[in-house]
Amino acid sequence: MGKTVAKAAAKAAAKAPRPAAQADPGRSMLWLQGLLCGVLVALATPTALVLGVLLGPGLLALLLDRAPGRPAARAMLLFGLSATVFPLMALWKAGHTMEAASLLASDPGTVMLAWSAAGAAWLLVQVAPHVVRLALESVALARTNRVRALRARCAEEWGFPPPDEDAGAT
Numbered sequence: 001m002g003k004t005v006a007k008a009a010a011k012a013a014a015k016a017p018r019p020a021a022q023a024d025p026g027r028s029m030l031w032l033q034g035l036l037c038g039v040l041v042a043l044a045t046p047t048a049l050v051l052g053v054l055l056g057p058g059l060l061a062l063l064l065d066r067a068p069g070r071p072a073a074r075a076m077l078l079f080g081l082s083a084t085v086f087p088l089m090a091l092w093k094a095g096h097t098m099e100a101a102s103l104l105a106s107d108p109g110t111v112m113l114a115w116s117a118a119g120a121a122w123l124l125v126q127v128a129p130h131v132v133r134l135a136l137e138s139v140a141l142a143r144t145n146r147v148r149a150l151r152a153r154c155a156e157e158w159g160f161p162p163p164d165e166d167a168g169a170t
Contacts, residue, residue, distance in 0.1 A: 046101035050091055053086045054104040054114035061122070072125045079121035083114040 041048045052059070055093055058076035065073040087104045094100035104110055 030089050044096075046091060046098050047088065049098070050087055050104050051084060052110060054087065055080045055118075057115055057118040057122075061118075065104045072122055075121035075125050076118040079117040080114050082115040087114075 037048075040051075057076060058073060058080040059072040061076045062070065066072075087110050091100050091104055152162060154160075
């Protein structure tokens, strides 16, 4: 009789819906990124050194940017990565040694190019919304002036009194 009860309990447990995983998907991605960073440092220390130095501002922005989607950090990393292509190629052509990596990471021209690219990305992210808003507002103002001029011309042609500009502002 004990075996039948255990079998019934096992069948009931198998048929019962299982709860979804309670883990946060972002937390899993964080662990995966940490694992990949560890692999990069362990297997390619010279590359990690060069990338760490040249992408420093972008990595710092990644930690500090709290905006949804992290637009500043993403742009800084993208622009910074574009400036790391040739230093990484030089590192790999030089034999992928720590000596070559430290020479590249301490070269002021290389570092300033990568950091300037990241700074340009940050500036672009900060200024672009204001420029777009200014452009859209100027287009809307020009359209409003054209419509007002057309309305005044139509009122004059059809013999209506000129429109009251203050009344249209409400």
